[in-house]
Amino acid sequence: MKLIMAIIKPFKLDEVREALSSLGIAGMTVSEVKGFGRQKGQTEIYRGAEYTTNMVPKIKVEVVCDDALAPRVVEGIQQAANSGAIGDGKIFVLDVGQAVRIRTGETGETAL
Amino acid sequence: MTFARKLTGAALATGLSLFAALPAWAQEEAPKIDSGDTAWMMTSTVLVLAMILPGLALFYGGLTRAKNMLSAMTQIGAVAALAMLIWVTWGYTMAFGDGGGAYIGGFGKLFMSGITADAVSGTIPEFVFACFQMTFAAITVALVLGGTVERIKFSAVMVFGIVWLTLVYFPIAHMVWASGGLFFDMGALDFAGGTVVHINAGVSALVAALILGKRKGYPTEPMPPHSLTLTMVGTGLLWVGWFGFNAGSALAANGSASLAMINTFVATASAGLFWMIAERVLGHKASALGFCSGIIAGLVAVTPAAGNVGVFGAVVLGAIASVICYFAVAKLKPALGYDDSLDAFGIHGVGGIVGAIGTGILHDPSLGGPGDGSVGIGAQTLIQIEAVLTTIVLAAIGTAIAVYVAKAITGLRVSTDVELEGLDLGEHGERAYN
Numbered sequence: 001m002k003l004i005m006a007i008i009k010p011f012k013l014d015e016v017r018e019a020l021s022s023l024g025i026a027g028m029t030v031s032e033v034k035g036f037g038r039q040k041g042q043t044e045i046y047r048g049a050e051y052t053t054n055m056v057p058k059i060k061v062e063v064v065c066d067d068a069l070a071p072r073v074v075e076g077i078q079q080a081a082n083s084g085a086i087g088d089g090k091i092f093v094l095d096v097g098q099a100v101r102i103r104t105g106e107t108g109e110t111a112l
Numbered sequence: 113m114t115f116a117r118k119l120t121g122a123a124l125a126t127g128l129s130l131f132a133a134l135p136a137w138a139q140e141e142a143p144k145i146d147s148g149d150t151a152w153m154m155t156s157t158v159l160v161l162a163m164i165l166p167g168l169a170l171f172y173g174g175l176t177r178a179k180n181m182l183s184a185m186t187q188i189g190a191v192a193a194l195a196m197l198i199w200v201t202w203g204y205t206m207a208f209g210d211g212g213g214a215y216i217g218g219f220g221k222l223f224m225s226g227i228t229a230d231a232v233s234g235t236i237p238e239f240v241f242a243c244f245q246m247t248f249a250a251i252t253v254a255l256v257l258g259g260t261v262e263r264i265k266f267s268a269v270m271v272f273g274i275v276w277l278t279l280v281y282f283p284i285a286h287m288v289w290a291s292g293g294l295f296f297d298m299g300a301l302d303f304a305g306g307t308v309v310h311i312n313a314g315v316s317a318l319v320a321a322l323i324l325g326k327r328k329g330y331p332t333e334p335m336p337p338h339s340l341t342l343t344m345v346g347t348g349l350l351w352v353g354w355f356g357f358n359a360g361s362a363l364a365a366n367g368s369a370s371l372a373m374i375n376t377f378v379a380t381a382s383a384g385l386f387w388m389i390a391e392r393v394l395g396h397k398a399s400a401l402g403f404c405s406g407i408i409a410g411l412v413a414v415t416p417a418a419g420n421v422g423v424f425g426a427v428v429l430g431a432i433a434s435v436i437c438y439f440a441v442a443k444l445k446p447a448l449g450y451d452d453s454l455d456a457f458g459i460h461g462v463g464g465i466v467g468a469i470g471t472g473i474l475h476d477p478s479l480g481g482p483g484d485g486s487v488g489i490g491a492q493t494l495i496q497i498e499a500v501l502t503t504i505v506l507a508a509i510g511t512a513i514a515v516y517v518a519k520a521i522t523g524l525r526v527s528t529d530v531e532l533e534g535l536d537l538g539e540h541g542e543r544a545y546n
Binding site (some may be wrong): 044045046047048049051053 | 331334335336337396397399401402405438441442443445446455458
């Protein structure tokens with residue numbers, strides 16, 4: 001099993017979710033996160049007080065799937081989240097040791 | 113010297129106008145209550161209450177960081193409630209008690225003694241007049257907190273409120289609005305309290321902020337407003353409530369109130385737009401906070417002017433006040449380095465001064481004002497400046513005393529831990545958002 005963790009632009013979430021659903025992915029975890037990479041932050045100004053925020057809001061998508069599906073999931077996210085601009089994000093793929101469905105106790109790929 | 117001469121002149125003028133009014137007066141029987149005036153003044157009174165809660169509470173609260181939201185709103189609500197109780201105990205009589213001199217009223221109405229439901233003030237019941245003025249005392253002390261939030265103890269606010277209202281607010285209210293009061297007899301024009309409310313609150317906020325010291329991390333650490341949405345809601349409530357404040361200050365539902373009403377629309381509209389124009393001219397984006405700040409600056413500036421200038425005088429006054437306030441908060445404050453947290457001085461103090469002086473100029477009929485031209489522009493402006501300077505001195509001295517009394521009793525400032533964790537948890541044991 002693989003954990004695929006993608007950091008994407010917030011407005012790309014719907015497209016990514018649709019791409020993954022079409023691959024048969026049945027669930028995912030989404031979090032609002034902040035961070036910085038090569039994309040420049042924003043300048044905010046309140047009554048003349050200027051703040052440069054280098055942390056940019058992003059969405060983190062986490063999906064676990066079986067090994068065979070993983071390359072297509074990565075490809076699907078990469079295409080759906082791509083706007084061609086700096087700040088489109090990153091995709092990380094990690095090995096997963098075990099998965100357990102809490103309700104039934106099923107383990108491994110049947111738990112996904 | 114000039115001051116004494118002016119007083120004599122004013123006394124003479126008042127005497128003459130009293131004499132002229134005497135025959136008509138003599139024919140009248142006991143003063144009568146006008147139901148229209150009374151209905152309007154009762155409405156105005158609760159409109160001013162809405163300026164405090166929730167208006168000012170949301171306006172200020174939104175400008176704080178999320179960890180201090182409840183602290184800001186609770187301090188405003190509690191000190192306003194305290195002001196109401198002090199008002200009926202010794203405040204009303206200090207401001208409007210019969211007798212008394214140039215600086216303070218007589219003490220005959222302590223505990224509202226002698227006032228019944230039948231008592232009349234002008235054409236409205238005296239209780240209504242007392243309630244209307246009560247809301248002014250309550251909002252003024254709450255406005256001062258704009259300079260001190262995010263670091264002052266709740267207990268310190270309460271002690272400060274008692275001393276400050278007694279030493280500063282009640283005397284200045286008497287001077288401005290009670291016949292026999294210093295500014296009143298000088299002929300100073302202050303329709304709804306530019307001196308007593310705004311210059312007073314603004315200068316007091318600055319002095320209190322200076323004694324209190326800066327917030328930890330100011331100005332290097334970012335301290336952006338946590339909810340400009342709520343600030344915008346508060347701004348709207350303040351604008352609506354301000355019609356009670358300004359048009360209510362005619363103390364009747366009459367033509368003067370109508371002038372105050374239209375001026376409270378147009379000066380404010382002009383100021384809201386001109387703040388954003390100032391932002392654009394300096395290369396920034398027109399901002400929501402800029403719009404809100406301009407609205408408040410315009411409302412402040414038109415307060416003394418409301419029934420005292422013409423419609424286009426008000427438009428000009430709003431624009432000028434807005435741009436000057438913009439420079440005060442965006443340039444002057446950072447240059448001088450004081451931490452007037454929510455710009456109570458930059459907007460209420462500076463806007464109040466511009467409004468008070470501008471009123472002296474724009475009152476003249478040659479500039480579309482409702483004045484009769486009997487006092488020249490120069491002379492009237494000098495009177496206004498004199499009233500402004502007197503207010504500044506009294507507010508500064510009285511505030512310093514009130515803050516040091518609060519410091520002696522309560523310690524004044526929260527501990528570093530409480531300040532870093534937020535006053536909501538440290539002072540009230542609650543969070544605004546869960």
